[in-house]
Structures are given as structure tokens and as C-alpha cells.
Amino acid sequence: MRKLVVFFRNESVLCISFLLALGSMIIIPPDAYYKDYIDYKTLITLFSLMASVAGLRNAGVFSWLAIWICGKIGNVRLLTLSLTLVCFFSSALITNDVALITFVPLAILVLGTQDQRRLIYVIVVQTLAANLGSILFPMGNPQNLLLYRQFSYSIGRFIMEMFPLWILSLCVCIALSLAVPAGNAVLRIQSYRENLQWKDVLCWGVSFAGGAASACGLLPIYWTAAITVLLAIFWKRGKVLFGIDYSLLITFACFFIFVGNITRIESVRIWIQNALSGREILVGAGLSQVISNVPAAAMLAPFTQNARALLYGVNIGGLGTLIASMASLISYRRYCVTEQADKGRYLLYFSVINFALLIIFFFCGGWIIKFL
Numbered sequence: 001m002r003k004l005v006v007f008f009r010n011e012s013v014l015c016i017s018f019l020l021a022l023g024s025m026i027i028i029p030p031d032a033y034y035k036d037y038i039d040y041k042t043l044i045t046l047f048s049l050m051a052s053v054a055g056l057r058n059a060g061v062f063s064w065l066a067i068w069i070c071g072k073i074g075n076v077r078l079l080t081l082s083l084t085l086v087c088f089f090s091s092a093l094i095t096n097d098v099a100l101i102t103f104v105p106l107a108i109l110v111l112g113t114q115d116q117r118r119l120i121y122v123i124v125v126q127t128l129a130a131n132l133g134s135i136l137f138p139m140g141n142p143q144n145l146l147l148y149r150q151f152s153y154s155i156g157r158f159i160m161e162m163f164p165l166w167i168l169s170l171c172v173c174i175a176l177s178l179a180v181p182a183g184n185a186v187l188r189i190q191s192y193r194e195n196l197q198w199k200d201v202l203c204w205g206v207s208f209a210g211g212a213a214s215a216c217g218l219l220p221i222y223w224t225a226a227i228t229v230l231l232a233i234f235w236k237r238g239k240v241l242f243g244i245d246y247s248l249l250i251t252f253a254c255f256f257i258f259v260g261n262i263t264r265i266e267s268v269r270i271w272i273q274n275a276l277s278g279r280e281i282l283v284g285a286g287l288s289q290v291i292s293n294v295p296a297a298a299m300l301a302p303f304t305q306n307a308r309a310l311l312y313g314v315n316i317g318g319l320g321t322l323i324a325s326m327a328s329l330i331s332y333r334r335y336c337v338t339e340q341a342d343k344g345r346y347l348l349y350f351s352v353i354n355f356a357l358l359i360i361f362f363f364c365g366g367w368i369i370k371f372l
Helices: 002-010 012-029 032-036 042-059 061-071 078-096 098-109 116-133 142-150 155-178 199-216 221-245 246-262 264-276 280-291 295-301 306-316 328-337 343-371
Strands: none
Touching: 002 012, 012 295, 032 246, 042 061, 042 078, 042 142, 042 199, 042 221, 042 246, 061 078, 061 098, 061 155, 078 098, 078 116, 078 155, 098 116, 098 328, 116 155, 116 264, 116 328, 116 343, 142 246, 142 295, 142 306, 155 306, 155 343, 199 221, 246 264, 246 295, 264 280, 264 295, 280 306, 280 343, 295 306, 306 343, 328 343
16 A cells, blocks of 8 residues: 555556546547547657667766866856756757756755755756756657647747747846855866767767757658657667656546547537637646646647647646646656755745746736737
8 A cells, every 4th residue: 555655646647637538438429439539649759758868878978068068167146047057958859858857966965954044046047047948949848749740730830939929038038047145166076077989879879860850840750750669669779668657648638538538528528628628728727737747748638729728828827836747746756855855945946936927927828919
């Protein structure tokens, strides 16, 4: 029983999505329509990108980049800015999860744990940067990729629609970084080195480029996915397979089943459509606070044609509560295992900054959609 409790605590979104799918299957038993519920191309694309990014991470690319940047800076304010911007820009390509998995531990390494207020502030700002920076490209986060495919976006249209919100996000992250008092930083990376494995870098770099191109509709998905799967299985005895977030893929599949079933219940479908109509940002951001923004996107997408507003809603909805974006939990869990971790202070800093920005971005997002 204790193991089940721990599993539910660690994979709460997965468990909830499974229970919702199971409950909907009781109401509408499996039949021939089920085969059309799941967006297999989205799941395959996600798997390919996650495998490629895991390969690049194992090759030491991201750690090497971060260490190279931090090794040239001795000022606390500039160091905070660098750690923030590397999360912001990299997350648009390698996803917000991977950016935080890579760069939050590095922030802890170079800043140390003596000044808890500074460390907490930097990690919270890094988390914001990863969640906000990832909105520019479809592959930046799972909800973007899902909605990109759901609404048949072109890559150019997607970037143009997200660009104003992304620029606003960049300005906010820079401002938060520069709020740190200037001063000399005692960096702790002299004894830490990351050697690049160049064969792996080349292999997974090409695989990632192919996966990104197929995600944007520029290459056939199944061909690039097949190559990535073969590499994942046979390259270095399948080590990359252990770096893939399978729970996310299963969560998506469960929500596809749940949404597919509830759309067949006419009264429920009409009610959701009416509740969502003209309120995509509000509903998307609000629902994300409770079940996180990825399942919120999967749940709401079939009930609206206002793609941009829903995109803004679920991406802005990544701000707010700790579970609004599951990537935020990565930072929190990593911080909690450090020496002298002050969980209460972390949650206070996180909540104050996130909810303040959630309100600001909600109104700014509505203004952008209305006038730009």
C-alpha cells in the first residue's frame, strides 16, 4: 500500500488520467470508434523528440554548454541572467522539462546552498524561464505539440502567433534576473568537467533535427521515428530508452480515450463547448491550475476552434500552482534534496511570483489576441 501511495504522489497526473479514461470506458464501452481516439502521430513525435534529447543529454551537450557559460562569469547578477536565459532559449527546442533537469542542478552546483534566499530565487526564475521560453516552438512543450497538430498549424503561423507572448516573457525573465543584487560570485565548478562524446552528439543531433523537422511537418513522421527507434534500441545497448518519460506518453493516451468518450456524450459536449466559448484563456489557465497544462490542452482542444486563445490559455496556465506545469515539480523536487533545503520559503517565493505573473499574463494575453 505504501508503494502505491508513493507512486500516486509521484505520478498523480498519470493516475488521474487513467481513472478518467477507465470511468469513461464504463459509460461508453470499447467499440470500433476507439481506434480513432488516439493521435498516434503526436505520440510518435513526442517519443522521437524525447529519445533524441535524452541521447544529447547523455552525450553531455547541455551540461557542457551550461558549464562553459558559467565558467566565464563571476558576477551574481550576470550569472543569474545567464542561468535564466539558457533555460529560456534552450527550452524552446529541448522542452521545458529537459531544460530544468539539466540546468537547475547546475545552478545548485555553482551557487551552493549557503545563501538559501538567493538559491531559491534563482531556481524559481529558472523554472519560469523554462515554462515561458518553451512556448515559441511546437516541440517546446507537449501541449504545444498537441495543439499544433490538433489545429493543423503551419510552423510559420505558429511562431507568429506565439511570438508576442514569447517576447513579453523574455522581457519579464530578464527583469526578474536583473533584480538580483550585484556582487561577486564564488563559483564551484572548477572541479567539475563534462566531456563531450562527439559520436553521440553527431548521432543524436541528426536524430533531433529530423524529429523537429517531422514535428513541423517538413519530413515524414514515420520514417524519422523509425530511425530514432532503431537508434534508441541499438545505440549503446539501448541506454537512451531509460531517459524517456513514458508516463507522459501514457497520460496522453489516457486523455485521448477520455476526451474521445466524453465527446460522444452530446449533453456533456455541448456544455463544455458553451463554457469554453469566448473564455479559452480563462478556462485553459484555470483548468491548468488543477490538472496541469498538458492534460488541460488535451481535454479542451476538441471543444473549440479558437486555437490561439487556447494556446495562450494553457501556456499562461503553466504559471500559478506548483502542478500547473509538471516541469515546475522537477525544480521543486531537485531543490528539496539539497542541503539546508527550506521548502516553506521555496513555496512562498514560487507562489508569490507565479500568481503575480499569472494575473499579469492573463490580461496581457487577452490584449495581445485582441489587438495583435
